Amino acid sequence: MTDRVTDVLIAGAGPVGLALAIDLGLRSVPCIVVEQHDRVGLNPRAKLTNVRSRELLRRWGIADELRRASPLPPDYPANIVFATRLNGYTLARFEDAFYCARARNDLYSEPGQWVPQYTLEEVLRQRAARLPGVEIRFDCRLERIAQDSEGVSAEIKDVKTGARGTLRAKYLVGADGARSTVRALLGIDMQGDGALAPNLNMVFRAPALAGLHDKGPAVMYWMVNRDLPAYFGPLDRDGLWFLIAPRLPGGVDPGSLDARDVVYRSSGLRFDMDIVHVDPWTAHRLIAERYGAGRVFLAGDACHLHPPSGGHGMNMGIADAADLGWKLAATLQGWGGPHLLGTYQIERKPLHQRVIREAVENYELVGDRLARDRIEEPGAEGARVRTEVGEIILKGKLHEFRSLGVVLGGRYRDSPAIIPDGTRPPREQVTDYEPSAYPGCLAPHFWMQDGTSLYDHFGPGFTLLAGQEAPTAEISRLQRTAAQRTVPLEVVTLADSRFPALYQARFALVRPDQHVAWRGDRLPQDALDLIDRARGSVAA
Numbered sequence: 001m002t003d004r005v006t007d008v009l010i011a012g013a014g015p016v017g018l019a020l021a022i023d024l025g026l027r028s029v030p031c032i033v034v035e036q037h038d039r040v041g042l043n044p045r046a047k048l049t050n051v052r053s054r055e056l057l058r059r060w061g062i063a064d065e066l067r068r069a070s071p072l073p074p075d076y077p078a079n080i081v082f083a084t085r086l087n088g089y090t091l092a093r094f095e096d097a098f099y100c101a102r103a104r105n106d107l108y109s110e111p112g113q114w115v116p117q118y119t120l121e122e123v124l125r126q127r128a129a130r131l132p133g134v135e136i137r138f139d140c141r142l143e144r145i146a147q148d149s150e151g152v153s154a155e156i157k158d159v160k161t162g163a164r165g166t167l168r169a170k171y172l173v174g175a176d177g178a179r180s181t182v183r184a185l186l187g188i189d190m191q192g193d194g195a196l197a198p199n200l201n202m203v204f205r206a207p208a209l210a211g212l213h214d215k216g217p218a219v220m221y222w223m224v225n226r227d228l229p230a231y232f233g234p235l236d237r238d239g240l241w242f243l244i245a246p247r248l249p250g251g252v253d254p255g256s257l258d259a260r261d262v263v264y265r266s267s268g269l270r271f272d273m274d275i276v277h278v279d280p281w282t283a284h285r286l287i288a289e290r291y292g293a294g295r296v297f298l299a300g301d302a303c304h305l306h307p308p309s310g311g312h313g314m315n316m317g318i319a320d321a322a323d324l325g326w327k328l329a330a331t332l333q334g335w336g337g338p339h340l341l342g343t344y345q346i347e348r349k350p351l352h353q354r355v356i357r358e359a360v361e362n363y364e365l366v367g368d369r370l371a372r373d374r375i376e377e378p379g380a381e382g383a384r385v386r387t388e389v390g391e392i393i394l395k396g397k398l399h400e401f402r403s404l405g406v407v408l409g410g411r412y413r414d415s416p417a418i419i420p421d422g423t424r425p426p427r428e429q430v431t432d433y434e435p436s437a438y439p440g441c442l443a444p445h446f447w448m449q450d451g452t453s454l455y456d457h458f459g460p461g462f463t464l465l466a467g468q469e470a471p472t473a474e475i476s477r478l479q480r481t482a483a484q485r486t487v488p489l490e491v492v493t494l495a496d497s498r499f500p501a502l503y504q505a506r507f508a509l510v511r512p513d514q515h516v517a518w519r520g521d522r523l524p525q526d527a528l529d530l531i532d533r534a535r536g537s538v539a540a
């Protein structure tokens, strides 16, 4: 392996490393991704690519590609059914979980999608591979790092041949998952509660199963019984299914369970099946003490770990990539201020802490936490128990399946790159999402008259949204100021009356990651100060 120099070295070609490579590649930043395995998509873990991730995929030009790659039919309903067993009593239903229905909604530019993580990873890999300047090297494990004031040197081992070489980069990002080598090499601890509970994830093929029950099409069937509570759902139209047995009782080794027996007992049905994959995993509540050191950063599972309840883990990691991507590009290209990269942890960590709280709360109500004695009993007493549990499910699981306030309502607080406007911040929301252009929030979205998304008009750098009556002299002044600092700035003038109503201002300065940096009716006298703060020139 020859020594090579690049701008950004990424350890790990999981969804986060690949997303970062795409974001950097689209910003003309050369990068190399090293992945210890020989391909992407090894573990069939996440199923939900949420609304926010799909908005980012739209920006990266692959939202439609992922939709087309879906192994489930395009209009397969994202319903969730709770029943005692597949041949038992129905307890509750959620329709259109995770906002996956394709009907247009003004609140977002893309619906969520129920799609296996391995399909998403392959779509991301193909997009990254098409970008000049992005290189993905499989069978390469990062083993050691050393950094100095100019960059990072990483020792890489070719796991097939055993050959070693060095890659030199200006920055290194550890997107290398829960057991992050980069995090370990930096000596950064994870804080919180490790090992909340053991869980079993498996994939099996059972073409007959869809026709053996009367619960209707759904993406998840939650089996609520005392015997073996679990949830499962179809992964494609050819009979491939996943099953998760969560929160197994203490002392149970998920790897020792008989996979077939788990499927039979939880579903209550017997059918032909092949076990394709068995993946025991442990739920954690952990967050990295720091998100990097010097020229090295951590993203995704490498710095935050929580139960998958609510489908946030990978999606948070993809948003980390979008945050880090523009900040690395701006710094490397000379228009980012000296403190811009320092805002990565300041902005992302509090959001992660909030999502971890939500996910852990959701995880409280899984496994045997929902089942009650006599829940499968025929007759009046059984019916009473089922009604009671059904009500608990409808109330208690709503946060898990419909959390748009968490997915889109994340606000960057206390960041020196966000310029407060003296108004009251919006309240924190979970199921509801009321868009707000309060600085730090995601830019409120709406569909334009011509059918395009407002976001489609944003530039790759900063975007100044200006109401129709915004004085052109002020716009020109900001353009000149941005040019002075070589900050890329696009101006979008909006005649639509929804703009001032939603944004509560005549101007909004939107960052490359679609978050509002500043809003106001007039540009500040000192436009240079505004641009400098937004580009990270001011320390925290």
Ligand SMILES: Cc1cc2nc3c(=O)[nH]c(=O)nc-3n(C[C@H](O)[C@H](O)[C@H](O)COP(=O)(O)OP(=O)(O)OC[C@H]3O[C@@H](n4cnc5c(N)ncnc54)[C@H](O)[C@@H]3O)c2cc1C
Pocket (backbone or CB within 6 Å): 011, 012, 013, 014, 015, 016, 017, 034, 035, 036, 037, 045, 046, 047, 048, 049, 117, 140, 141, 142, 143, 175, 176, 177, 178, 179, 180, 181, 182, 201, 244, 281, 299, 300, 301, 302, 308, 310, 311, 312, 313, 314, 315, 316, 317
């Ligand atoms: C059962 C289950 C269901 C889930 N469902 C969801 C869901 O619906 N939605 C959701 O958002 N999240 C979900 N998650 C979480 C999601 O799977 C993870 O958050 C996601 O995989 C993290 O992505 P990542 O890229 O950070 O890390 P990973 O996916 O772990 O990728 C890291 C990559 O780095 C490579 N690597 C590691 N060390 C090195 C090294 N030294 N050198 C080179 N390469 C290295 C690894 O081989 C791997 O390919 C689920 C998790 C589980 C367990």
